[in-house]
Amino acid sequence: MDLLETVIIAIVEGLTEFLPVSSTGHMIIAQSLLGVESTPFVKAFTVIIQFGAILSVICLYWKRFFYPNAESRGESYWHSMFNFYARLVVGVLPAVVLGLAFNDFIESNLGNVQLVAWMLIIGGIFMLFCDRIFNKGSEDTKLTYKRAFIIGLVQCISMIPGVSRSMSTIVGGMSQRLTRKAAAEFSFFLAVPTMLGATCLEMYKMLTHGSGSLLTQGNNLETLIIGSVVAFVVAILAIKFFINYVTKYGFAAFGWYRIIVGIIIIACGLMGVEMKMVD
Template sequence: MDTLQTIIIAIVEGLTEFLPISSTGHMIIAEKLLGIESTDFVKAFTVIIQFGAILSVLVLYWKRFFQSWDFYIKLLIGFIPAAILGLLFNDVIDDMLENVYVVATTLVLGGIVMLFVDKWFNSPDKDKEITYKNAFIIGCFQCIAMIPGVSRSMSTIVGGMSQKLTRKSAAEFSFFLAVPTMAAATGYKLLKLLMQPDGAQILQDNMSTLIIGNLVAFVVAMLAIKFFIGYVTKYGFKLFGWYRIVLGLGILIYLLTGHDLNIL
């Protein structure tokens, strides 16, 4: 990966990580369009630069992370399902990361969910306090996002709204739950890379790429979060649903007519 490719992928990550449109799916599509080979480092890079996005949540919501221990217990409860399934099915998930058909299909299916989610869960409790049970159920929804193209943000927001959270509360808890989930995923990918015979050298050779990627993702994610909270509170999720459907169908039609996404 050269510097321009690194910046483009990091911008895609920052823009899409907290929107319900799948950051992983968009990065896979962007990598294909840019002609980036799916090496072990590239797979690790798409996960590790999520750390920059994590920092944007900590900076924007730092006061919320100095609440009671109850806040952290709920995040831990929500994190556990994805942690267990992630360890059990890591290799299967890695294999799916190379399948653009999976990404395109799940973009469409998730888009359909986004079109109707406001109608399905249209009676939120504005004063609702998130319980341990709510946190666990939202964490179970998060597991669906292990399929590339689903979107961690979408699955957790839908999970939150199913528990009678408002759009804003569901979105914010999705952001908070991203911190332990993405931190664990980043740490696991780094460890897995370092355990390879030449892993330390690969990491050293690409350190500047990782630094640039995380910095760009951090700045862009901060802007994306501010936009998303304001927009979704006012207008809901239909725009994101239509976007997913159009993009997913466009990719499927393009591929099924014999074209290749490697255009550069």
């Protein structure tokens, strides 16, 4: 990849990773339009630059990660720390278990572009009405272990390409009567262990399957650094915009956007435009 392709793909990653619009669907469009070949390094790049997005969440919500008792009700520092991280573990556990159990199914459907398009449309239609269905009159921000586990279960739906991890976790939070803001913020927090695990796994594969030299070939290391920095900056802006927007207006606009993107992908297929997933 050249510098322009690196920056564009990183911008797409940073913009879409935390929004309920499916980063997978957008990566299909971006890489197809740019004509980026799906090499082992490109595959690793699209996963590893998520580390920049992870840092954006920690940067914006550092008090919640390191001083969670600031918003607790009389809990000690260590008790609050334990509860905060324990809820993250409870929330991510279903994805770990089901991800391992259905790994073959997930892998076999990653290249199904039509499935992505239809999931974008179906999810978009659902988001047009989710405010009315789940969050009417809700003012609750308390996250219990039960709620964290249920949100984690709903997150597993995002194993279907095109559903969107962010959308599934936010809807899961709203189904538990959390406010829009509280549901979105826990979605961000839950992304940290989920995406960190994916990044570490990809690095492990690179270092243990004879491809560690990818980091030293050409400008690959520089490309990873640039991509991660761009994803970090863009993700910060995306998160700030998203929280402010959904708190005021809800999710309908993202629903319409998903529908439009899904229709574009289907239309491209009907016109014979080849669109490929990252292998």
